[in-house]
Amino acid sequence: MLPMPAVRMRGISKRYLPSGIHANDGAELVVERGSIHAVVGENGAGKTTLMKILAGLELPDSGDIEIDGKPVRISSPAHARRLGIGMVHQHFLMFDELSAAENIFFGLEPKSRSHILRMLGIIDSASLNEQTKVLAQAYGFAVEPSAPVGSLSISSRQQVEILRQLAAKVRILILDEPTSVLTKQETETLFGKLAELRRMGRTILLVTHKIDEVMQIADRVTVMRGGKTIGTYDTASISANELACLIMGATSYEEGGPHTKTSTTGALVLSVQDLCSRHRHHGGTGLSGLAFDIHEGEVLGICALSSNGLDELEDVLAGFLTPSAGTFVFRGHRFDARGSHEYRRLLKEGKIAYLPSDRVRRAVALSLPVVDNFIALDRRIYFPRGWIRSTLAQRATQEAIRAFDISARAEQATVELSGGNIQKLALARLFSKKRAELFILCEPTWGLDIRSTEQVYNRIQNISDAGSAVLLLSSDVDEILRLSYRIMVLYRGKPVADLINSGYLNRTLIGEYLLGIRST
Amino acid sequence: MSDITTVLVDILKYTIVAATPLLFASIGGLFSELSGMLNIALEGLMGIGAFFGMAAAGLSHNVFIGVLAAIASAVAASLLMGVVILRFKANLFIAGLAINLLAGGITTVLSQWWYHTKAVVAFSLPDPLNAFPAALAQIPFIGPVLLSHSVLTVSAWLWTLGAALIINNTRHGIRIRATGMHAQAVLALGYSPDRARMAALVWSGIGSGLGGFALGLSISAFVPNIVSGRGWIALVAIYLGRKKPLWIAASCLLFAFAESLSNYIQGFSSIPPLIVLALPYAVTLVSLIVAGNKK
Numbered sequence A: 001m002l003p004m005p006a007v008r009m010r011g012i013s014k015r016y017l018p019s020g021i022h023a024n025d026g027a028e029l030v031v032e033r034g035s036i037h038a039v040v041g042e043n044g045a046g047k048t049t050l051m052k053i054l055a056g057l058e059l060p061d062s063g064d065i066e067i068d069g070k071p072v073r074i075s076s077p078a079h080a081r082r083l084g085i086g087m088v089h090q091h092f093l094m095f096d097e098l099s100a101a102e103n104i105f106f107g108l109e110p111k112s113r114s115h116i117l118r119m120l121g122i123i124d125s126a127s128l129n130e131q132t133k134v135l136a137q138a139y140g141f142a143v144e145p146s147a148p149v150g151s152l153s154i155s156s157r158q159q160v161e162i163l164r165q166l167a168a169k170v171r172i173l174i175l176d177e178p179t180s181v182l183t184k185q186e187t188e189t190l191f192g193k194l195a196e197l198r199r200m201g202r203t204i205l206l207v208t209h210k211i212d213e214v215m216q217i218a219d220r221v222t223v224m225r226g227g228k229t230i231g232t233y234d235t236a237s238i239s240a241n242e243l244a245c246l247i248m249g250a251t252s253y254e255e256g257g258p259h260t261k262t263s264t265t266g267a268l269v270l271s272v273q274d275l276c277s278r279h280r281h282h283g284g285t286g287l288s289g290l291a292f293d294i295h296e297g298e299v300l301g302i303c304a305l306s307s308n309g310l311d312e313l314e315d316v317l318a319g320f321l322t323p324s325a326g327t328f329v330f331r332g333h334r335f336d337a338r339g340s341h342e343y344r345r346l347l348k349e350g351k352i353a354y355l356p357s358d359r360v361r362r363a364v365a366l367s368l369p370v371v372d373n374f375i376a377l378d379r380r381i382y383f384p385r386g387w388i389r390s391t392l393a394q395r396a397t398q399e400a401i402r403a404f405d406i407s408a409r410a411e412q413a414t415v416e417l418s419g420g421n422i423q424k425l426a427l428a429r430l431f432s433k434k435r436a437e438l439f440i441l442c443e444p445t446w447g448l449d450i451r452s453t454e455q456v457y458n459r460i461q462n463i464s465d466a467g468s469a470v471l472l473l474s475s476d477v478d479e480i481l482r483l484s485y486r487i488m489v490l491y492r493g494k495p496v497a498d499l500i501n502s503g504y505l506n507r508t509l510i511g512e513y514l515l516g517i518r519s520t
Numbered sequence B: 001m002s003d004i005t006t007v008l009v010d011i012l013k014y015t016i017v018a019a020t021p022l023l024f025a026s027i028g029g030l031f032s033e034l035s036g037m038l039n040i041a042l043e044g045l046m047g048i049g050a051f052f053g054m055a056a057a058g059l060s061h062n063v064f065i066g067v068l069a070a071i072a073s074a075v076a077a078s079l080l081m082g083v084v085i086l087r088f089k090a091n092l093f094i095a096g097l098a099i100n101l102l103a104g105g106i107t108t109v110l111s112q113w114w115y116h117t118k119a120v121v122a123f124s125l126p127d128p129l130n131a132f133p134a135a136l137a138q139i140p141f142i143g144p145v146l147l148s149h150s151v152l153t154v155s156a157w158l159w160t161l162g163a164a165l166i167i168n169n170t171r172h173g174i175r176i177r178a179t180g181m182h183a184q185a186v187l188a189l190g191y192s193p194d195r196a197r198m199a200a201l202v203w204s205g206i207g208s209g210l211g212g213f214a215l216g217l218s219i220s221a222f223v224p225n226i227v228s229g230r231g232w233i234a235l236v237a238i239y240l241g242r243k244k245p246l247w248i249a250a251s252c253l254l255f256a257f258a259e260s261l262s263n264y265i266q267g268f269s270s271i272p273p274l275i276v277l278a279l280p281y282a283v284t285l286v287s288l289i290v291a292g293n294k295k
Helices: A047-054 A077-082 A100-104 A115-119 A125-138 A154-167 A184-199 A211-217 A240-248 A310-317 A341-348 A359-363 A370-375 A390-403 A419-431 A450-465 A477-483 A507-514 B003-034 B042-060 B063-087 B092-115 B134-138 B142-146 B151-169 B171-181 B183-188 B193-219 B230-240 B245-265 B273-277 B279-294
Strands: A007-016 A021-031 A036-040 A062-067 A070-072 A085-088 A172-176 A203-208 A220-225 A228-234 A268-277 A287-295 A299-303 A325-330 A333-336 A352-355 A438-442 A469-474 A486-491 A494-500
Touching: A007 A047, A021 A047, A021 A062, A021 A220, A036 A047, A036 A184, A036 A211, A047 A085, A047 A172, A047 A203, A077 A085, A085 A154, A100 A125, A100 A154, A125 A154, A154 A172, A154 A184, A184 A203, A184 A211, A184 A507, A203 A211, A211 A240, A220 A240, A228 A240, A240 A450, A268 A310, A268 A469, A287 A299, A287 A310, A287 A469, A287 A486, A287 A494, A299 A310, A299 A477, A310 A438, A310 A469, A325 A341, A333 A341, A341 A352, A352 A419, A359 A419, A370 A390, A370 A419, A390 A419, A419 A450, A438 A450, A450 A469, A450 A477, A469 A477, A477 A507, A486 A507, A494 A507, B003 B042, B003 B142, B003 B151, B003 B171, B003 B193, B003 B230, B003 B245, B042 B063, B042 B092, B042 B193, B042 B230, B063 B092, B063 B193, B134 B142, B151 B171, B151 B193, B151 B245, B171 B183, B171 B193, B183 B193, B193 B230, B230 B245, B230 B279, B245 B273, B245 B279, B273 B279
Parallel strands: A021 A228, A036 A203, A036 A220, A085 A172, A172 A203, A299 A469, A299 A486, A352 A438, A438 A469
Antiparallel strands: A007 A021, A007 A062, A062 A070, A220 A228, A268 A287, A268 A325, A325 A333, A486 A494
16 A cells, blocks of 8 residues: 555645636645655746645635545644644744744743743743753754844744744645755755754655755655646656756756856946945844945846845945945046935936835835836836826837736736736836946846746846946845856955956855855 | 922822823733734723723722723723724724724713713712821831822732733733734734734723723812823833833833922912923923934
């Protein structure tokens, strides 16, 4: 007799209203107990929706679920927890001001041993911290129980999230894009832990779009496309290239080579000198002593882990935050970075074009139709005498939708678009700016699938080839290595590396700079 | 004792008395604030507590019955607000405003109906129970200022300490705080943010009911607009105290001191009384500006 699978999902369909788009359309999933099982697919393939259904966060419109061979209808996250299913979300669900121990044992805190205090519902903090230590040691995690999680690094917070699931005796652990925020070194550590959990008999579901990670850690992989399951394969019997083709539904797939441009013959566009900011974003470090030059036709990549100054730099360069010191020289015009209205005028006039990392909050107005978002920033073209030229607006938007392969209609409300399509819309608007001499691109491919990412990379190379300067702010090391001519690394708000991207640079080396292990 | 000491003892003693309603209401409001709901209805809830508490106490000639009625009426009103906000998804501010308007209306109408007046309704009640043995009041300075207060005033401080314990050291308190920090996460972990919020509103109701009743009891009467902004001041105390119970208590003492001082200065005819009466509100405004600047 075959062993009972841990999870069996059959014919799962889920339609989101009011757009009526099928997130899942008869999806299937079978997961063997004690295995690491990857679920892969492009943006909007339905993998996260399928996982949310398994975790009780969404109810399917139809379909059957069996856990350990028993048919169940998972009605709530609490129900999923009772069945031993837990999910670690891409955006952590943490209580920043509570301690690691309080986060991990949330709802399961030990009561005080004293009879009277117990009656009053008082928690025994000492034994809460002790339990946390014991749990962390049992799985080889290093977590300080009493530290508020808001003060922890991203990878420690992720460990707290995983421990929280383990504290709830979860047997089936779902991880949604767990490595998107980690360095190579941190990813290796995480995979070590996952392999250890598999050895202890836990079942792990890994949602990702990184094929190399699937090949490295997963036993089996399920490919999804358009809400349907394409198939499930043993990673031992499929190649990375075959897997990529299955994901994209293409017959062949060629990853673009590294950017090999090696000269900076163009004129100086922007010089930033001695930029400092005391302002700290949540858990951030501010900026100190940052300086760089950027020339025509050059891509300068600035890389940092979260909370190491990249957010502050973005806000200073976007004009949201006034730095405490610094000088900007744009095309020979020198001005104090603190009196930033001259700099803001460059943004307003479109000489500097900015793509925000938080596309939902800063790039679009969600309630407006796509066409309004597309034309909003180009007053002179679309509102020459104060009112709108709607035919032109419609035509330009249609063209952008075609050119950037955005799955949306011009008059559709932007809120109905997936994150990937919103990003494409923001990029289409950005690249339509003819007057831009400098492009500031923040996390341009965050959350995009392989195909869209490739399209974006090609477009960035095109604008760079056409002579624009490109400043790339990204926490994705592969992206930085792929696109940049020069690479700068920030650690705790300070530049620790300023390197020409020649052959010797790789993920591991950049990772060491990012973690502050190495500096020049 | 010299004259100045007598004056000081009077002012400080009344500071403790005036802090009682503020403490009850602001600590109650803290629960709902921590659960992520700014409770602008404290003012109205205090008015409801004051009216129904005094009415029940007057009818039964029993202060304890008054306490129960004050709590019951204010909790009922906050439950109503909770159902409207959490079940029917009404806007928090509109619902709070509605409670404040309702409180003014219902107490005036019932006052007219039951007591045939829209002005002062005086009650003859038994003397408030002293919490300390009379001998302790003989201790110089500390005795009259700290050790000659009613059971209700002492309860306000026990209420504050109890709330600090609940908020920081119980599952219930952690649940409420977590809901305010990240309601989605509470839901994803299998608990109900709405239940935590409803519970927090009940705490708000208990606190503001008691606070309103303490106001009525201090003058043995119910007057329309008896609360006169103390609910709003209690709300300010939550922020000035940075949502920490003991700092909130300190803020309440500051406002109560201003009130006590303004009561005393009214005795001097040389200063226009309207300006003097504005002192507590002016202190509130200044303290907010100072606290805002520090951030």
